[in-house]
Amino acid sequence: MAQQSPVGYFRNRTISELAEQLRAGEVTAVELARGALTSIDELDGALNAFVTVDREGALEAAEKADAELGEGVDRGPLHGIPVAVKDIIEVAGLPTTMGSEHFADYVSTSDAECVRRLRDAGAVVVGKTTTHEFAFGPTGDSAHNGPSRNPHDTSRVTGGSSAGSGAAVAAGMVPLALGTDTGGSVRIPAALCGVVGFKPTFNAIPTGGVFPLSQSLDHVGVLARTAQDCRISYRVLAGLRTAPSRDSGQTASIGWIPPTALHPTDAEVDRIARAALDVEGFAVQDVELRDPVVMHKAFAGIQFSEAYAIHAERVAQNPHLFTPDVMRRLQEAGQTTGWQHVRALTARDQWRAEVNELLSHVDLLALPTTCVVAPEIGQRDITVDGTESNVRGALLSLTKPWNVAGVPAVSVPAGSIDGLPVGVQLVSRPGQEDLLLAAATRITN
């Protein structure tokens, strides 16, 4: 049974509201930073969302943000807004552990490009969030600093790998967090923790300074309370200078992918996600996938080959430093053959062609974000709709297709089952992030 969710300073505040209040003098950036730090102090003992909290750096940045606003220097919608950063993304002067003992003593000397852009926009980095070790797992419960815990039920996972980012936003410790998403690592914790998680088109946000998991699938993304907050942050991170187009309110045609085409799915999750699309202006019809096996093969062959290429020397020289969970996956990854990788690349091209084709008939695709609600921490097997599955495969099954395709995708809260959140996912054509996020703002539950 789910517990009462903890209520941090930002639990009921959006970035848009905070931005207004800052400029109206109703709140200061320092107050927001203190709100974040106090919430972390109060709540993080139970949640383990943070690996590192940069109290001093946050307050200093907040003071600077206030001073600038006082002098009329306005860096835009993220000016003075606290942000948490997943701990595989470099922040100058802070440790970046990658969730791993391998990097237990590593301190970054420069900012990742995405962090640099946030700071340039006036955002205030408050700390680094728990990641599944090397981002190589969708549960978020296998990290050198211990598992992050779901604010809705601390016996359950947050989902991962951007685990702490999901918990931190869900608990209201911060209004915004950076994550990375290789097979669903932003959208899965967003869905399981009940917040919005968004990844744009492949490479729309630069990955410089982000520790790679699988370079042709890795995306930087954001987690926030609302789709509108994701939209604001995305524009900063992607370096877009023009204003977003206003939501025209026109009808959006949406192709619903019955999730069982990809993985057995809890019937109630399916129902709730589908029902979230009962929105004025959404015209929803079912669409059929031609050959989902192609997508599964593409993902496995590419992710395993690329991930092992990153870690081969660590596996050879210091295997004992990996968590057992990630070590097992790496051993499996190392078995992938070159010819399977070649076929995976061909399968990727086939899947991309199929997604392009699907998205030529509708504006958006939709499906649940995950096929189950948050599993227990440490749980590795799960029965979904009567079928035995492994938790990892189940959690990734509905999100990874959009990494293989490289297209934008967002997870939006759709409801809950016994207090555990359910997410619905929208997917758009490459470059149509604005349309996607405008549609996402229309989903309310």
Added chain:
Amino acid sequence: MAQQSPVGYFRNRTISELAEQLRAGEVTAVELARGALTSIDELDGALNAFVTVDREGALEAAEKADAELGEGVDRGPLHGIPVAVKDIIEVAGLPTTMGSEHFADYVSTSDAECVRRLRDAGAVVVGKTTTHEFAFGPTGDSAHNGPSRNPHDTSRVTGGSSAGSGAAVAAGMVPLALGTDTGGSVRIPAALCGVVGFKPTFNAIPTGGVFPLSQSLDHVGVLARTAQDCRISYRVLAGLRTAPSRDSGQTASIGWIPPTALHPTDAEVDRIARAALDVEGFAVQDVELRDPVVMHKAFAGIQFSEAYAIHAERVAQNPHLFTPDVMRRLQEAGQTTGWQHVRALTARDQWRAEVNELLSHVDLLALPTTCVVAPEIGQRDITVDGTESNVRGALLSLTKPWNVAGVPAVSVPAGSIDGLPVGVQLVSRPGQEDLLLAAATRITN
């Protein structure tokens, strides 16, 4: 000791000369086709250059070519010219064995795109030439129809994999032959048989209808007596309609790559190849390779992974149908891991950058085509300049860099050692085939 080379009908005739004679009424296409067929009858028992001879089809096409010329229909410089086609390239109505028992009974139902272009240009296909099984070997002595033999010494290999194409042109059975080149398979037999072999920029000649060996390295190329004949044929095969620029006779700057940077090289081969560049208008200087190991890794990882992806089911189901030589290579190829393939792709990008950099300082690069003259048939180990090597690695070492880079390369006869030919190789920037072949025509020996 080398033997007296056999003298076929085309031994001393270039395509340019034949084209003039055809139009002057001094010879007919039927006479040329008969010249080819008679030469094959006389010489091929000793050389095994041909798998299939299409006597009837050749004479029919030749008659048509004569009739058209008689009616004033002139299809250009290849009109009425006999051509031989490597037996991994599809020719409608003829068997395509791929040099393998796997395809012993296979008959093609359509022309490869390159064959279609030759026929559209009026060329007369006389037959299919011996290929190393599935083009997977640079010696040309491992094929279901037996080894092809070097016209300069029938105890020695032609080189491969376009083995029969090399022997057929060298012996004067045809003035032109199609080959494919994945690591040197056009240039190696050209060098070892004493003819010109040319491969253009990657994908400049379409590979449709050509059985793949390694799709990101495969090139269609040509073998002929002169660089000018290659130039004429290339323009047809690449679908170029404008006339080639005239050789300006200007100085070409050439970067000489000392071959020992890539592989131990016979000192006399090195000397002869280098001396062939003592040409008025060539300004030659040595250049240094930064990291040749990168190139070797790229080639092995990519070729092995892609080749095994083509053959995995055949290896699993009918391993006994492969020649032992190719079966051993495939077993090795299947061991390549996915992560090694990923690193090979990265290494390829590094090598391409290095080649681009080298070619930004000089017009052309040059080096010997092979590091040794033709080895004995069946020989698998060889001592080169005091170092034990395997024949396969030795033969490929100086040609494969230009497949990894995807840049045009041509092998031109440079001289001989005890009657066995030595080739020198020129390499240009992508798209500069015309400059490359114009320079190649200036090399005479």
